[in-house]
Amino acid sequence: MHLITKESIIEAHERIKPYIHQTPVLTSESIDEQAGCRIFFKCENFQKVGAFKARGAMNAALSLSEAERNKGLATHSSGNHAQALARAAKILGTKSYIVMPRTAPEIKKRGVRAYGGEIFECEPTLQAREATLAEVIVKTGATEIHPFNNYKVMEGQATATKELIEAVSPLDYVLAPVGGGGLLSGTALAARFFSPKTIVIGTEPAGSDDAFRSLQSGKIEEAQSNTIADGLLTKLGDKTFPIIQDGVKEIITVTDEEIIAAMRLIWERLKIIVESSCAVPFAAVLKSKHKFLGKRVGIILSGGNVDLEKVGKWFGSN
Amino acid sequence: MHLITKESIIEAHERIKPYIHQTPVLTSESIDEQAGCRIFFKCENFQKVGAFKARGAMNAALSLSEAERNKGLATHSSGNHAQALARAAKILGTKSYIVMPRTAPEIKKRGVRAYGGEIFECEPTLQAREATLAEVIVKTGATEIHPFNNYKVMEGQATATKELIEAVSPLDYVLAPVGGGGLLSGTALAARFFSPKTIVIGTEPAGSDDAFRSLQSGKIEEAQSNTIADGLLTKLGDKTFPIIQDGVKEIITVTDEEIIAAMRLIWERLKIIVESSCAVPFAAVLKSKHKFLGKRVGIILSGGNVDLEKVGKWFGSN
Structure with missing residues (x-):
């Protein structure tokens, strides 16, 4: 069906290692307490150019x-x-x-x-x-070089989840945001090859829930752009969609209010900057606590490129 | 003169290790390029309770x-x-x-x-x-337990610089902010005992420059509170002042505008949250570039407890 294999991801990882950061995995007792599960944040906001890209x-x-x-x-x-x-x-x-x-x-x-x-x-x-x-x-x-609808790009994005699994396995779940699906398809492939028991969940803003609808309808649905998560406005590609259909168990959608609350918790508790799109998987965990109760949950924090002028609007101002 | 020795700092470190984080040291090529020196940020914003305290x-x-x-x-x-x-x-x-x-x-x-x-x-x-x-x-x-005018507190704060030196020695300079002087006196003692060639510089907001004036006058001067760096409004103590007189080469003062610009650079480039008081040493490096040109400079990032409602005011809003 496609050209990405366990070996090709391993080779991709060796190929790019000299040029990327092996980003840290952060945890927080107070966040775990609030979420009711053990969360491992893979910090691609610390990656070169500030994102997994x-x-x-x-x-x-x-x-x-x-x-x-x-x-x-x-x-x-x-x-x-x-x-x-x-x-x-x-x-x-x-x-x-x-x-x-x-x-x-x-x-x-x-x-x-x-x-x-x-x-x-x-x-x-x-x-x-x-x-x-x-x-x-x-x-x-x-x-x-297409941003996501390219097997070599997807293979590269898969290495983030490979590193996460190597650092903190076993994981019950791994969550990633989905826009065009490059990161999520890479996540699904890395989980299948390196941690087959880990369930992969996609997460998406409700104001641009095309991937959610695509999994329901079985065809690529058009995207809207009614959300602050401006990195996730794209529809899926014909190369990413089948891999997501195959390897992603479900897609959880969250509102902008939930995204902002999750982003704020990450800023305040982890003391790190993440962009709005990046807070979507954590918002999904907080929204669906029952599902993750007591589990070991990996979250790919996708990026940290924030326009600080917007922060006042998100968090209120006094 | 006082009771803090190389051995007592080593013992303090062993004593507290089970209860604190050994915080990471971060670097950034783009920040180094902008500053004209090599900066090692000791991230006490990731410490328990969000600060070196x-x-x-x-x-x-x-x-x-x-x-x-x-x-x-x-x-x-x-x-x-x-x-x-x-x-x-x-x-x-x-x-x-x-x-x-x-x-x-x-x-x-x-x-x-x-x-x-x-x-x-x-x-x-x-x-x-x-x-x-x-x-x-x-x-x-x-x-x-006084916040700073206590030898056991100063000894504890000294362990942050001890860890920094162990991680990235040799350092030409190490900079810390100064309020009551607990962190700065600990920094001076750690440098003296673990890296005697490293020059220690205190940094202070111009709107509360009592430590700067105290070093000039030779006695403890009263503090003002005309700055956003609200963690640094305290005057020195009778236990911290002599150690600072003895071990700190100079104190650089910076304006609130310089503090905000430095804080913004840290947020944007390092993708981490630091509080305003915490950005003061980096502001001092940017202000006195000639002094640090080509040097290896350690900076203690003291804390990350930010009231996010204030952010809009600092960085503008649109």
Whole structure:
């Protein structure tokens, strides 16, 4: 069905190890008390570029032939994958071409430029992004590295869960957020190969519950964007969906209020910065306490790139 | 002159180790690039109760006789020491009596009560606090553990720098914030005994620069409280001052704007939560770049107990 095997994930991990952090796993007695289970937080917010995306982009870039690599890497992304790919290109001494909507935050553009990435601005629609990317690829001969619908990217993302399992096995559950499904499909594959008894659960904002609906209907549903979890607005891809159907037991959805409360607890108790999308799995555990009671639960904290100007709005101000 | 020796700090460390975290040391390439030196952040924001205070309180409590211990521990504090002492008492199975100004934030009171501490409220003046504490001690027979002007507390705080030195020696400089001077005197003693070539620098908000003025005048100066760094409003004690005079080369003062900018950089780049008082040494490094150029610099990140409602005010809001 697909090309990712236990061995290919092990190889991917060896391939990217020199270029990524083996991120820490944090625990908190007071959080465990509140949640009623033992939670192991895999801190990809401490990863290079501040998110797990560094893993997949690096694995995909390192897997190209030398001829491909020399012509550069391209993608359309307004988020963490853009920086991750620009960083991978810089490390490999090649170019990166990043298509971004002209409305993308200046700070994201600066992040890409800091790694030497060349930005192509377009209108903020999927159609414009895809058309612009196609032009860039024709012009440059660069290889597209899709943010999630790419087996080498998924394989790279799988290494986060592999590390978590190696650090704190056995786990009854592992939870990850789902947007396009790169992280969640990687999580499902890593669990299957390295800890088959661990149940994988996807977690999603209620205001963009397309993955939840896709698992119900059996086909890829369109995404909405009615949530603060702005890293999770994408619909699934044709490569990620079947792996998620196969390896993910269920998807729990949570409201923005639940996401903010969970994010606040992580900031206050763990003393670490996580972005809103990243708090979704912990919100799901707090919402479904009965399910996880007394269990050992792994959570992939996906990233920590927060626009601090928004914090006052989330947490109130006085 | 005083009773703290290399051996007594080593013993203190062994004494408290079962009850505290050996906190991590974090580094960041992008922060180093911006600062022009190599910075090692000792993350006491990840310490029990969210601050280095857990060390000193635990060491003082464990150093009491059994008879003393059984009568309970007492202090006046509106900050992290209150929780640290309540926690120490709970671990030792004894009582804690905490005098707090009635204006202290409810969250701090809840923190103390969560560890079983008994709170005595008083008017928010030093006089009222001291009078109330004296009454409590007469009534209960409890032993006062002062937040900083106590050799066992200073010895406990010294273990943070001891761990930092053990982790990343050699260091050219080590910087700590100074309020009452418990952490800074402990830092100076740890450097003297475990890394004598390391220069110790104190750092202080300009709006409460009493330690700076005390080193100039040669006597303990009164504190002001014109700063957001609300953990550093206290004047030095008669036990901390001579050790600071002896072992601290200079005190660098920074404005609130510099503190907020430094705090923001730590949040954004290290992805960790630090309180405003905690960002003062890093602000001092950024302000005095020439002094630290190319050096290996240790910074004690003192704590991470932030009132998130204030964040909007610090970082702006949109």
